Amino acid sequence: MLFYYTGKNRYMDYPNKTTKFLHLKIKDGEYMLKKWTSAVMLTALTLLINNAIATEQPLHRYLIKNVNVYDGSDKLIPNQDVLIEGNLIKQISDNIAAENGTDIIEGGNKTLSPGFIAVHEHIIGQMSFGDIFTTDTRFAAYVASSTVNTYLMNGYTALRDVAGNTFSLKKAIDEGYVTGPRIYPSGPMITQTSGHADHRHASDASNVNGNGTWDPMVRNGDMVVADGVPQVLKAARESLRQGATQIKIAVGGGTGSYADPLDVIEFTPEEIRAAVNAASDWGTYVLAHVYNSDGIRRAVDNGVKSIEHANLIDEETLRYMKEKDIWLSPQVSVYTFIPKGYTEDQAKKHRAAYAGLDNLFSTAKKIGYKKIAFGSDIITDPAAIERINEEFVHRTKWFSNAEIMQQATANSAALLALSGKRNPYPHPMGVIKVGAYADLLIIDGNPLDDISILTKPKENLKMIMKDGVIYKNTL
Structure with missing residues (x-):
């Protein structure tokens, strides 16, 4: 039982509100005690609080026995035990003795991996393009x-x-109302007029006076259309006010937008720096949607730390990114199909983006590019989300297999950590080590030998734990 004085004075609903009460809290309930000034009352209150603190329940403990631990290398560490206390990993060794009250999970010589991390996802919008532009926010x-x-x-x-506007969803997950992963929200993607988040067709009305408010995705906080330094600053600061852990801007054309070919550059250097300066002042960073080399160079030159996609990059620019220590956040899954609702022009751009992947990844391997993260970019397709683990095989x-596993765990965790002071989850993720979050998977089989086993999560993910809480256990 946790019992503490909140430091606030509260009043009962008396007409004159002159009688003060101490505001106390016992776990999830709130209680009022009349505020006395006598030494007797203060002594009694102190004893009550001390007794409550002394009887506080210990942290829950799990001991996972006999697992082969994936530690980020190309081999598993065999026959390990992992002790979890609360939401953190407490000890890793062989033959850890279980104390009284510890729940034992027998791993059966299966693989223990950190939970996977995907860093380019669209949580809002897993429905058809038509529904995205017509549905209400509650649906x-x-x-x-x-x-x-x-x-x-x-x-x-x-x-x-x-x-996307996932701020409330993140809060609902953190507070236990919704079951899901930790979320690092960027808030709305910030784009210029005619940019990647300007969804008007050529025949639609001018946007000069409306600033995109015709678009429900703009009204609902999923996208922002901003032009000029003041508007970009305001858009970035508004996202930070709402709780963005990083800021996303569009610096080039996209396959899902109508007005912008893949070769165009979006935002001036001054506009990009405005977003970067706003994020930097809050201790975090900017990521940029962009396919082409010229746009990538403009983004990197003006302070962007993570390049999303880069499908049409040339070798010289990729080497430049490596020299500048920039994260590459590419995806394959979304390009393996034409998203629902695409026009033929959008589909043509999508196929061009897919065709560029081989050069991107082949060049990355050639030059030894290590800072590569994991993600899918799947949008408008709930069925494709069900198959998201096909990204591992693609x-x-x-x-x-070892490189892909590292991209989906430690690499992506390192990218998330760029959010610095805005990081809502300060303990290590994507690794199995003492002090890291207990975000863990028990996998039937060894993904370093056969990564395709991950495409059957119902059968092969035997245990799923997040923050020390078990959400699935079929061992």
Whole structure:
């Protein structure tokens, strides 16, 4: 039982509100005690509080026995035990003795992995393009609640949402009302007029006076259309006010937008720096949607730390990114199909983006590019989210199983950690070590030998734990 004085004075609903009461809290309930000034009352209160603190329940303990631990290398560490206390990993060793009250989980010589992390996801918007532009916000939220549960059941314990109003969803997950991964929300993607988040067709009315308010995704806080330094500053600061852990801007054309070819550059250097300066002042960073080399160089030159996509990059620019220590956040899954609702022009751009992947990844391997993260970019397709773990297999054309596992765990966790002072989850993720979050998976089989086993999460993810809480256990 946790019993403490909150430091506040409260009043009963008396007409004159002259009688003060101490505001006390016992776990989830709130209680009032009349505020006396006598030494007797203060002594009694002190004894009550001390007794409550002394009887506080110890942290829950799990001991996972006999597992082969994935530690980020190309081999598993065999026959390990992992002790979890509360939401953190307490000890890793062989033959850890279980204390009284510790729950034992027999791992059966299976693989223990950190939870997967996907850093380019769209939690809001897993419905057709038509529904996205016509549905109400509550329906979108209900769909998103189902989407995050799907991610967790596929083994993802953390996500970076890169365009959408997911602030309330994050809070609902953190407070236990919704089951899902940790969310690092970017808030709305910030774009210029005619940019990646300007969804008007050529025949639609001018946007000069309306600033995109015709668009429900703009009204609902999923996108922002901003032009000029003052508007970009305001958009970034508004996202930070709402709780963004990082800021996303569009610096080039996209496949899902109508007005911008993939080769265009969006935002001036001054506009990009405005977003970067706003994020930097809050201790975090900016990520940029962009496919082409010229846009990537403009983004990097003006302070962007994470490049999303980069499908059409040339070798010189990729080497430049490596020299500047920039994160590369690519995806494969979304390009393996034409998203629902795409026009032929959008589909043509989508196919061009897919065609560029081989050069991107082949060049990355050639030059030894290590700062590569994991994600899917799936949007408008709940069925594709169910198959999100196909991303692991898609990457085997260019990377080893060990490299892909590292991208989906430690690498992506390191990218999330760039949020610095805005990081809502300060303990290590994506690794199995003492002091890290107990975000863990028990996998039937060894993904370093056969990563395709991850495409069958219902059968092969035997245990899913996030923050020390078990959400699935079929051992």
